[in-house]
Amino acid sequence: MEFKKKRNAKYRxxxxxxxxxxxxxxxxxxVLNNRIAEIRNISLTRLIPINNLPIELALIFILILPLSGxxxxxxxxxxxxxxxxxxxxxxxGSKMFYGVQKxxxxxxxxxxxxxxxxxxxxxxLSSIFITPTxxxxxxxxxxxxxxxxxxxxxxxxSLLAESVLLIVTFGxxxxxxxxxxxxKDSGIIYxxxxxxxxxxxxxxxxxxxxxxxxxxxxYAGIGAIITYMLIVYNFVNTLIEYTGDPRVFMNIPSLILWxxxxxxxxxxxxxxxxxNDLIKNHRIKFIRNxxxxxxxxxxxxxxxxxxxxxxx
Numbered sequence: 001m002e003f004k005k006k007r008n009a010k011y012r013x014x015x016x017x018x019x020x021x022x023x024x025x026x027x028x029x030x031v032l033n034n035r036i037a038e039i040r041n042i043s044l045t046r047l048i049p050i051n052n053l054p055i056e057l058a059l060i061f062i063l064i065l066p067l068s069g070x071x072x073x074x075x076x077x078x079x080x081x082x083x084x085x086x087x088x089x090x091x092x093g094s095k096m097f098y099g100v101q102k103x104x105x106x107x108x109x110x111x112x113x114x115x116x117x118x119x120x121x122x123x124x125l126s127s128i129f130i131t132p133t134x135x136x137x138x139x140x141x142x143x144x145x146x147x148x149x150x151x152x153x154x155x156x157x158s159l160l161a162e163s164v165l166l167i168v169t170f171g172x173x174x175x176x177x178x179x180x181x182x183x184k185d186s187g188i189i190y191x192x193x194x195x196x197x198x199x200x201x202x203x204x205x206x207x208x209x210x211x212x213x214x215x216x217x218x219y220a221g222i223g224a225i226i227t228y229m230l231i232v233y234n235f236v237n238t239l240i241e242y243t244g245d246p247r248v249f250m251n252i253p254s255l256i257l258w259x260x261x262x263x264x265x266x267x268x269x270x271x272x273x274x275x276n277d278l279i280k281n282h283r284i285k286f287i288r289n290x291x292x293x294x295x296x297x298x299x300x301x302x303x304x305x306x307x308x309x310x311x312x
Contacts, residue, residue, distance in 0.1 A: 007277070014270050021267040025058040042142040045164045053143065053160075060163050061264050065170050069272035072174030077276075077283060080175065081182040082290045088208050089294050092190075099300025100288060101187035114273065117217055118177040119265045120225065125169035126162045127227050138164040158231075159257055170265065174272060176216055181276060184209030186287035189300050232258055 032054040033040050044056040048064075089098070139161055184207050191205040257264075276283075291297075 011274055011277075014274060018267060018270045021264070022062050025062050029054040029058045043140045044143060044160060045138055045140060047138070047164065047167070057160070057163060060167060061268060064167050065265070065268040066271040068167055068171035069174045069269050070275060072171040073178045073272045073276055076175035076178035077182040078286065080179045081287060084179055084212050085183065085188070085208055085287070085290060086294055088190075088211065089296070096190040096192055097298075098188065098190045098291070098296040099298045100291065100296060101189060101300050114177075114181070115266045115269045117213075118173040118269070119262055120228070121173035121176070121216070121219065122166060122170045122265060123162075123261065124219075124227050125172060126165035127231065129165055129169075130158060130161055134165070135161050166265070170268070174269070177213075178272075178276065180209045180213040180216065182209070182283050182287055183207060183212060185280060186284050186291070187300075188287065188291050188296055228262070 033052070040054070041051060042053055043051045044053045048056045048059060050056050050059070135157065139157070143157070143160060186209070187207075189205055189207045190211075288296075
């Protein structure tokens with residue numbers, strides 16, 4: 001009963017944050033439409049059938065990205081998770097013993113910790129694909145022309161292109177990391193303890209989710225952070241270098257949006273994280289059923305002893 005109260009309070013707080021986030025974008029859209037008439041009647045991308053750049057930008061962050069995250073959650077969790085588990089069993093299973101921790105610890109979702117690496121991966125992927133060819137493909141010509149067509153000058157254009165690309169890369173990153181969540185929460189673990197118990201090697205106990213998360217973190221870690229910092233640095237450098245140039249005006253709001261981008265993406269992930277929590281029991285049963293079909297049927301009990309003297 002106490003756990004349900006805490007969970008409901010958590011959902012309420014997350015929903016309040018999301019509502020405030022939506023209100024923020026409504027206010028920002030209204031201000032941009034009223035203050036910058038040049039962008040009011042031009043289209044951002046052909047992917048959204050509305051000829052109003054601020055409204056399209058708001059729709060991306062408050063509607064399309066959350067939907068992209070939900071799609072990534074279900075497709076990655078229910079399609080990729082079994083594939084990763086089977087591959088792990090086939091490729092590494094000969095050296096390991098698998099088991100299931102039947103008693104899972106009831107713990108609340110930590111939105112910032114669970115969303116950190118998926119967000120970094122989404123930003124990194126979208127940054128990789130920002131090229132002149134992609135600019136022309138994802139953005140309408142009027143947007144580029146209205147900003148002077150100077151890609152080396154207008155960081156505003158870079159922000160717009162990255163925002164559109166996030167529609168895809170956001171879902172891709174959740175697609176991969178939802179697999180981690182599914183596998184870790186299932187309680188399926190593996191160890192080489194039995195294989196090496198007569199040797200001097202150290203044994204390991206990990207979950208398949210931890211194994212896959214290590215692979216993803218190696219990509220979405222420090223490299224993504226450096227990429228993001230370089231982007232912000234280039235924005236600031238452009239503002240300083242072209243001070244007084246009227247064409248650089250749009251770089252100011254774009255810098256503000258860029259600095260807040262990780263937070264916007266974290267909040268956009270709230271619907272997926274709530275849904276991930278709501279279906280927890282179902283996804284645990286799903287993964288464990290797949291595990292049984294490939295021979296993971298033993299219960300795993302983890303225990304260890306602490307000794308005062310390591311030499312004893």
